[in-house]
Amino acid sequence: MSVSGPGRKPARVALWLVGATALYNLVEAGVSVGAGLEARSIALVGFGLDSLIELAAAVVLLWRLLAEARGGLAQQVESRERKARLFVGVTFLALAVYVVVQGVLVLLGAKHPEESLVGIVLAALSLVIMPLLAWAKLRTASRLGSEALRAEAKETVACAWLSLALLAGLVLNALAGWWWADPVAALVMVPWLVREGVEGVRGEEREEAD
Numbered sequence: 001m002s003v004s005g006p007g008r009k010p011a012r013v014a015l016w017l018v019g020a021t022a023l024y025n026l027v028e029a030g031v032s033v034g035a036g037l038e039a040r041s042i043a044l045v046g047f048g049l050d051s052l053i054e055l056a057a058a059v060v061l062l063w064r065l066l067a068e069a070r071g072g073l074a075q076q077v078e079s080r081e082r083k084a085r086l087f088v089g090v091t092f093l094a095l096a097v098y099v100v101v102q103g104v105l106v107l108l109g110a111k112h113p114e115e116s117l118v119g120i121v122l123a124a125l126s127l128v129i130m131p132l133l134a135w136a137k138l139r140t141a142s143r144l145g146s147e148a149l150r151a152e153a154k155e156t157v158a159c160a161w162l163s164l165a166l167l168a169g170l171v172l173n174a175l176a177g178w179w180w181a182d183p184v185a186a187l188v189m190v191p192w193l194v195r196e197g198v199e200g201v202r203g204e205e206r207e208e209a210d
Contacts, residue, residue, distance in 0.1 A: 003111055011138050017137050018062050018152065022055055025054045025121060029051035029055065031118065038112060038116070040105050041094060042102060042113070044113070044170075050099075050159065053091050053094055054095075057155055060083075061084050063080060088152050092151075096193035099190055103184070109116040120170045126162060131157070141153055155162045165186040169183070
């Protein structure tokens with residue numbers, strides 16, 4: 001049985017939203033890594049690596065959404081849904097590891113990062129764009145009934161919080177020399193990231209058990 005016509009419209013909207021997220025993450029990764037290397041900022045380089053993790057999650061989710069947008073069989077859509085949800089859960093855990101490692105490296109690093117105007121502008125842009133994308137994806141996930149899209153939207157929320165932490169750290173470093181503010185703010189997010197990741201992985205395990 002194929003997916004019905006009314007369900008295809010939300011799937012197409014989701015495709016556009018996830019595609020826009022993937023494109024922005026690609027640009028964000030390149031700019032972050034370049035600016036981070038120039039400013040010797042582990043936080044900025046790490047932010048770029050985080051963008052690559054999110055890009056990978058978005059690509060996998062696009063693969064799932066294409067099946068529904070093209071009117072694929074319901075079984076095929078459900079199979080891709082489970083795999084996408086599992087992958088997004090794993091990327092949440094990878095993101096948590098990145099935040100811990102990056103935070104510890106910054107706190108223990110002998111060399112403190114230099115000021116980065118490019119990093120400040122990028123973090124500010126991400127702080128505006130990511131919440132809007134997350135809100136739109138959460139609404140579409142409810143219409144589509146996709147837990148994978150909902151999980152990926154939460155990863156976009158995490159990116160927004162990381163953008164806030166990065167912006168605060170870069171600004172406080174530039175104005176007050178508080179280089180440690182960025183990693184401390186990011187580390188506060190770790191319990192939430194782990195919870196979301198474990199939930200995604202366990203959700204797939206429960207479905208396999210059933």
